[in-house]
Amino acid sequence: MQVNTNVYGLPETWLHVMPLSGYNEDNKNLVPAWQTIGGGITAGKIDFDNPLDNSIAYAALAADSPIAEINTVVANDTDNPLQTIPDATPIFPALLNVESYGKFTQTYYDLTNNKDIQIYSPNETLDERNLNKYIQPMCSISPKDVVLKIVVRAYKSDWSEYKTFKYNEYLSGDDMHPYTYTVEYPHIYHVYALPYARIENSENRTRQYIDMDNVGGFYIARDCEFDCPTWGTIRDYALTNLKGGLFNGVHVWGISDVNGAPYWGETPNYVYKCIGAGGTLKKINSSIIMYRDYDATGDFVHRAVASFGLFFCDDDDTAENGAYNSNKMMLGTIDEQGLTHGDYTYGTDNETQPQYDWTSTNDSKYNPDAPIDKNTYSAQTTFNTVGNYNGMVNRYVLDGTAVRALSTSLWAVMGDLITDAGGDYANLEGVDYENFLTANPMDCIIDLRKYPFKDIPAKGHWSAATQKNINFGKKASSAAGYEFNYTMFEYAFTNVDIFPRFGNCFLDYAPYTTMELYVPFCGTVELNPADFMGHTLKVKMEIDYTTGSCVTYICADNLVVKSVNGTVAIDIPVTGTNSARIMSNLNNAVVSEGASRAALEKAKVKNYFTLKGAVAGSMDLYTGGQFGVTGKLNKAMTAGERWTQKGAEYNLTHQEQPVNVIKSCSSAGGWAIDLQCRLIIYYPDADFITWTNNKPSLNLDALATYAHLNGFACLENKRLNNFTGYTVVSEIDLSNCAASETEKQLIRGLLQSGVYI
Amino acid sequence: MTITLYTITKDNNYLDKTTGVSPINNTPITIDVISRIDNLNPVFIIAKNDSYYAANYVKDNNNRYYYITNKGVDTAGRLVLTCTIDVLQTYASDIKNAPATVIRSESIGRPTIYTDDKLPVYANVRKKSSIEMPETSGSLDADGDNCYLLTVVGAVN
Numbered sequence: 001m002q003v004n005t006n007v008y009g010l011p012e013t014w015l016h017v018m019p020l021s022g023y024n025e026d027n028k029n030l031v032p033a034w035q036t037i038g039g040g041i042t043a044g045k046i047d048f049d050n051p052l053d054n055s056i057a058y059a060a061l062a063a064d065s066p067i068a069e070i071n072t073v074v075a076n077d078t079d080n081p082l083q084t085i086p087d088a089t090p091i092f093p094a095l096l097n098v099e100s101y102g103k104f105t106q107t108y109y110d111l112t113n114n115k116d117i118q119i120y121s122p123n124e125t126l127d128e129r130n131l132n133k134y135i136q137p138m139c140s141i142s143p144k145d146v147v148l149k150i151v152v153r154a155y156k157s158d159w160s161e162y163k164t165f166k167y168n169e170y171l172s173g174d175d176m177h178p179y180t181y182t183v184e185y186p187h188i189y190h191v192y193a194l195p196y197a198r199i200e201n202s203e204n205r206t207r208q209y210i211d212m213d214n215v216g217g218f219y220i221a222r223d224c225e226f227d228c229p230t231w232g233t234i235r236d237y238a239l240t241n242l243k244g245g246l247f248n249g250v251h252v253w254g255i256s257d258v259n260g261a262p263y264w265g266e267t268p269n270y271v272y273k274c275i276g277a278g279g280t281l282k283k284i285n286s287s288i289i290m291y292r293d294y295d296a297t298g299d300f301v302h303r304a305v306a307s308f309g310l311f312f313c314d315d316d317d318t319a320e321n322g323a324y325n326s327n328k329m330m331l332g333t334i335d336e337q338g339l340t341h342g343d344y345t346y347g348t349d350n351e352t353q354p355q356y357d358w359t360s361t362n363d364s365k366y367n368p369d370a371p372i373d374k375n376t377y378s379a380q381t382t383f384n385t386v387g388n389y390n391g392m393v394n395r396y397v398l399d400g401t402a403v404r405a406l407s408t409s410l411w412a413v414m415g416d417l418i419t420d421a422g423g424d425y426a427n428l429e430g431v432d433y434e435n436f437l438t439a440n441p442m443d444c445i446i447d448l449r450k451y452p453f454k455d456i457p458a459k460g461h462w463s464a465a466t467q468k469n470i471n472f473g474k475k476a477s478s479a480a481g482y483e484f485n486y487t488m489f490e491y492a493f494t495n496v497d498i499f500p501r502f503g504n505c506f507l508d509y510a511p512y513t514t515m516e517l518y519v520p521f522c523g524t525v526e527l528n529p530a531d532f533m534g535h536t537l538k539v540k541m542e543i544d545y546t547t548g549s550c551v552t553y554i555c556a557d558n559l560v561v562k563s564v565n566g567t568v569a570i571d572i573p574v575t576g577t578n579s580a581r582i583m584s585n586l587n588n589a590v591v592s593e594g595a596s597r598a599a600l601e602k603a604k605v606k607n608y609f610t611l612k613g614a615v616a617g618s619m620d621l622y623t624g625g626q627f628g629v630t631g632k633l634n635k636a637m638t639a640g641e642r643w644t645q646k647g648a649e650y651n652l653t654h655q656e657q658p659v660n661v662i663k664s665c666s667s668a669g670g671w672a673i674d675l676q677c678r679l680i681i682y683y684p685d686a687d688f689i690t691w692t693n694n695k696p697s698l699n700l701d702a703l704a705t706y707a708h709l710n711g712f713a714c715l716e717n718k719r720l721n722n723f724t725g726y727t728v729v730s731e732i733d734l735s736n737c738a739a740s741e742t743e744k745q746l747i748r749g750l751l752q753s754g755v756y757i
Numbered sequence: 758m759t760i761t762l763y764t765i766t767k768d769n770n771y772l773d774k775t776t777g778v779s780p781i782n783n784t785p786i787t788i789d790v791i792s793r794i795d796n797l798n799p800v801f802i803i804a805k806n807d808s809y810y811a812a813n814y815v816k817d818n819n820n821r822y823y824y825i826t827n828k829g830v831d832t833a834g835r836l837v838l839t840c841t842i843d844v845l846q847t848y849a850s851d852i853k854n855a856p857a858t859v860i861r862s863e864s865i866g867r868p869t870i871y872t873d874d875k876l877p878v879y880a881n882v883r884k885k886s887s888i889e890m891p892e893t894s895g896s897l898d899a900d901g902d903n904c905y906l907l908t909v910v911g912a913v914n
Binding site: 392393394395396397398399400402403406443444445446447448449450451452453454470471472473481484491492493494495496502503504505506507512514520537539545569572675676677678679680681682683684685686687688691694695696698700703706707708710711712713714715716717718719720721723724725726727728729730731732733734736737738739740742743746747750751753754755756757 | 767768769770771772796797842844845847848851852853854855856857858859860861862863864865866867868869870871872873874875876877878879882883884885886887888889890891892893894896897898899902903904905906907908909910
C-alpha cells in the first residue's frame with residue numbers, strides 16, 4: 001500500500017501502535033498523527049472527496065447486519081417500549097479509526113470543547129452512505145495481524161449486579177455449537193471485541209492484547225453512533241456516545257452514561273432521539289438501559305462482531321495463538337458488493353474468504369460509491385387468509401331437492417295468499433300483505449349457482465349442520481338450506497416433481513421440451529420447463545364463492561410463477577312470480593259482485609289504511625257498514641249509503657300472473673372434462689431417444705458414433721489433457737508451447753477444426 | 758541428422774499417430790548432406806531402399822514429425838522425401854498441457870445444457886405425455902345434484 005505522504009505526512013511523524021513497530025516496513029499498523037481542528041479540514045490531512053486508502057472503508061455494514069439492524073431509535077412518550085424504524089440503506093462502513101471518533105453526526109460534539117475529538121469533515125451533515133469519505137483513515141491492518149476477542153458484560157436477571165465475561169465463558173463451555181448461555185446473567189448490555197495483534201520476539205504467544213489506554217488507540221469503529229439492534233424488554237436505556245468502556249476495545253454495541261463511562265447503577269442518564277443516521281440528537285430526559293437477552297437460537301453476538309469482516313474468537317488461547325483456519329477462529333464474511341451481513345465462517349472455510357489472502361485492508365475491492373442492491377430477494381410467495389364475510393346477504397347451500405322446493409316456494413305466492421286467508425278467499429281480509437308488499441321474494445334473490453362439489457354438508461367448509469328456512473327480505477319461506485359463510489376456499493392438487501428426462505441437457509428445455517398445464521375450469525396454460533425443471537410444480541386454486549370464479553396459482557416450489565382465471569360455478573336461472581305486481585293487480589282489480597268482494601274490499605281497505613299507518617284495527621272502520629268516521633272511501637258518501645256485498649266470486653283468472661326470471665344459464669362446458677389438473681409434456685424424438693411407459697430417455701449407445709465424429713456441444717475451460725477423443729477448441733493459450741508463431745497458427749487452425757486427443 | 762520412417766493410418770487431425778506403429782527402418786537413417794532442412798517443409802534425401810517406399814510419415818532425431826507429401830528418386834538414385842510439418846504430433850505434449858476453451862468434446866459423454874445443432878433430433882416431431890394431478894380434497898364432482906349456493910337478501914334467521 002502506498003501512503004500518500006502529502007496527506008498523511010512523513011512516516012517518521014506517525015504514531016506507532018504498540019507493539020507492532022516491527023511491521024513498519026509495510027506501513028502496516030501505522031497511525032498517522034492528527035492535528036486538532038476546529039470544525040474545518042486540517043491541511044494536508046484529508047481530501048474528503050477521495051478516500052485515501054481502501055482501508056477507510058474496506059467493507060460496509062449491510063442493512064441486515066446486526067450492527068446496522070435498526071437505524072433510528074425513537075422514544076415514545078412513556079419510553080417503554082422503544083419503537084424503531086428500519087432503514088434499508090447500508091449506512092455504516094466498517095471503520096478503522098484511532099481516536100478519530102468518526103461519527104455520523106457532528107452536531108453531537110462540541111468541537112471547541114473537545115480537542116481530542118477529531119472530526120475531519122467540513123460538512124455538518126455527512127453523506128449517510130459513506131461516512132468514511134470524510135473520516136481520516138487511521139491505519140490499515142493486515143486482517144491476519146489482528147484477531148478480535150469477544151467480551152460481554154451482562155446483568156443478572158434482577159438487575160442487581162453485572163459481570164464481565166470472556167465470551168467462551170459466557171457460553172458456558174468451549175463448545176460453540178450448540179450454544180448454551182449463562183442463565184444467571186441473561187441481560188447483555190455491552191459487547192466488546194478486543195484486538196489482539198501480532199507481535200515479534202514474543203514468548204509463547206503469536207498475538208498480544210493491545211490496551212488502548214496505554215497505547216493511544218487502535219479502535220475499530222469506536223464511538224460510532226450505533227443505532228441499537230432489536231432489543232428485548234426495555235428497562236432503561238441511555239443512548240449517548242457509545243464509547244469503549246474499561247476495556248477500550250471494539251465496542252460493538254452497548255450503552256454508557258453522559259460522561260462516556262459504561263453504564264451501570266442508577267446514574268441518571270439521558271435518552272437521545274436520533275432522526276436518521278446523520279441527524280441531530282435531541283436529549284430527552286429518561287433513564288433507560290438497553291439490553292438484550294441471550295438468545296441461544298441465534299448467535300447475535302458472533303454476528304455483531306462478524307459484521308466487521310475480521311478474524312474473531314471467543315477465548316484467550318485462540319486470540320493469542322490460534323491458527324487462522326482453526327475451528328475456533330471465526331472470520332466475518334464480505335459479499336461481492338463489499339457488504340457484511342453478520343455471516344461468518346470458521347475453520348478451513350476461512351481460507352475461502354478474500355480477507356484470508358489480503359496483505360492489508362487496502363486490498364479490499366469495496367467501492368463506497370457503487371450502488372448498493374437494497375432489494376430483498378425471496379423465493380416464496382405469501383398467501384393471505386381471506387376473511388369470511390357475507391355483508392348484507394345470506395348464503396345457503398341447497399341440494400337439488402331443496403332447489404325444487406325453493407322454486408315451488410317462489411311460485412306459491414297465491415298459495416300463501418290462500419293459506420294465509422285460511423284457504424278461503426272470503427277470508428282475504430285476514431291476509432297480511434305486509435310481507436309481500438315490503439319484499440318481493442324475487443327481488444331478494446341475488447343469484448343461484450351450482451358448484452361441482454359432492455355432498456352437503458360438505459367437507460368442513462359449510463358452517464352449519466342443520467338447515468334453516470330461507471328468508472326473502474322479511475318473508476320466511478318454506479324453502480330451507482344450510483347457512484354458508486365462506487368467501488374463498490383453496491383447492492390444492494397433487495404436487496408433481498419435474499424431472500429432466502434427458503440428463504438435464506438442452507433437450508429438457510424449450511423449444512425441444514415444452515409443457516402445458518390443464519387446470520379445471522380455467523383451461524390450459526403454457527409453462528416454461530426452465531421454471532420447473534428440478535423443482536416441484538404446485539397448483540393452488542382459490543375459489544371465490546362471491547362470484548363463482550376462481551384464480552389458480554401455479555407455483556415452482558413455493559413461488560408463484562403464473563396465474564390463470566376461470567369460472568367454477570354454473571349460473572342457474574331462478575323463476576318465480578312477481579308478488580308485488582300480483583298484490584297490485586289484486587288491489588286494483590275490477591271485481592264483480594259477490595261474497596268475496598266484501599272480503600277483498602275489506603282487505604284492500606284494511607291494508608290501505610294499514611299502509612298509511614293511520615288507524616290501527618282498520619276493520620273497525622267498517623263498523624256499522626261504513627268506512628271511516630266520514631264514511632267516505634274514494635267517493636262521496638251520502639247518508640245511509642254503505643258498502644254492500646254483491647254476489648259473484650272474485651275472478652282472479654282475469655289477472656295475468658307476472659313471472660320474474662333472474663339470470664340465465666351459463667356454460668357447463670368446463671365441467672365436462674377432467675376435474676383434476678394435468679401436466680401435458682411435449683418431448684422431442686430422435687433415433688437416440690427410447691420410450692418406456694410414455695417416458696423418454698437417452699440411448700447413449702446410439703450416440704457413440706455421433707460423439708466420435710462430432711463430439712457433444714459444451715463449454716469447458718480446462719487443459720486439453722482433460723479431454724479424450726474428438727475435441728474442438730475455440731481458444732487456446734500456447735504461450736508455453738515451443739512452436740514458432742507460424743506453427744502455432746497451424747495448431748490453432750487444426751484445433752478449431754476438431755482433433756482427436 | 759537422422760530420420761525414422763513410418764507408415765501411419767490415422768487421419769491428420771490426430772494428435773498421436775505413431776503409438777503402436779513400428780518404424781519401417783530398424784536403425785535411424787542418416788540424411789544426405791544436400792537435404793533441405795526446413796522447419797515447415799523439409800526435403801529429406803536418403804539412400805534408396807525398397808522398403809522405404811511404403812513410408813508416409815517421418816520423425817527426425819529432434820522429435821519433429823512430418824507428413825511425406827511426395828516421394829521421388831533423383832538422378833543419383835537417392836530417395837527424395839518431400840515433407841510438411843505435423844504440428845499436432847510434434848507439439849502434442851505442449852498442446853495437451855495448454856489451457857483451452859473446448860466447445861465440442863467426445864469425452865463429455867452425453868449432451869449438455871448447451872444447444873447442439875448437430876444432434877440429429879427429428880424436426881417438427883413431438884411426442885406427448887401427461888402427468889395427472891388429482892385434487893387432494895376429493896370434493897369435486899361434476900355429476901352430482903347436490904351443491905347449489907343461493908345468495909339472498911334477507912333477515913338473518
